[in-house]
Amino acid sequence: MDKEIAEHLLAISTDCTRDANESMKRIMGTCDEETFKMYRRLGARIMGHLFTEIIAPIQSEHPELAPPDFKPMELVERPRMRLTKESQDDLLASLNRLYEQIETMAGFVRENCDKAEAAAYRSRTHEVLAHVAEAMACVLSAHVDEK
Known part of the structure; x- marks a missing residue:
């Protein structure tokens, strides 16, 4: 992936992660504990998938865009038909x-x-x-x- 496209996708992913986290903060204290935990699991799943499916693969391909403590993913090459x-x-x-x-x-x-x-x-x-x-x-x- 082109570095400029990677940077753009990472910026959007950062915004999405922040928005998901903010939504969890907004709901905290406005509902019962069980409801909050259900929503927190959903928000955590969103953020987890953003990381594993978008952020980590991009940072693995472009280590210069990753934080210093980032451990690159092992890229698995798909079988080719x-x-x-x-x-x-x-x-x-x-x-x-x-x-x-x-x-x-x-x-x-x-x-x-x-x-x-x-x-x-x-x-x-x-x-x-x-x-x-x-x-x-x-x-x-x-x-x-x-x-």
Whole structure:
């Protein structure tokens, strides 16, 4: 990843982490202890995933952007498929269509369901989108035979 893009993503991640932490501080004392603990777990999960899925991989790739005590992640190279260029293009087109359909589904639910139901479906559709994006990354990193 380009260093300038990495810096931008880290800045956004820092803002998101701060916002999640602030939301936990705001709710503390405004509800019962059990409710606060439930929300704190959710906020901690957000911050944890921001770190493990975005911040740490970027700082591992760009150690100069990491704090001095940061221990880089071991980067695991994904297995690479062997595809023809035609197969790669076909798979990417299919995965892009799938991604767009799932995004459409999330938008439809957001516009037509109550807020709680919409939030639950957004969570589920984002999980599916993550898997589609992972498949895209795998297809894009394939060894391509130019036949």
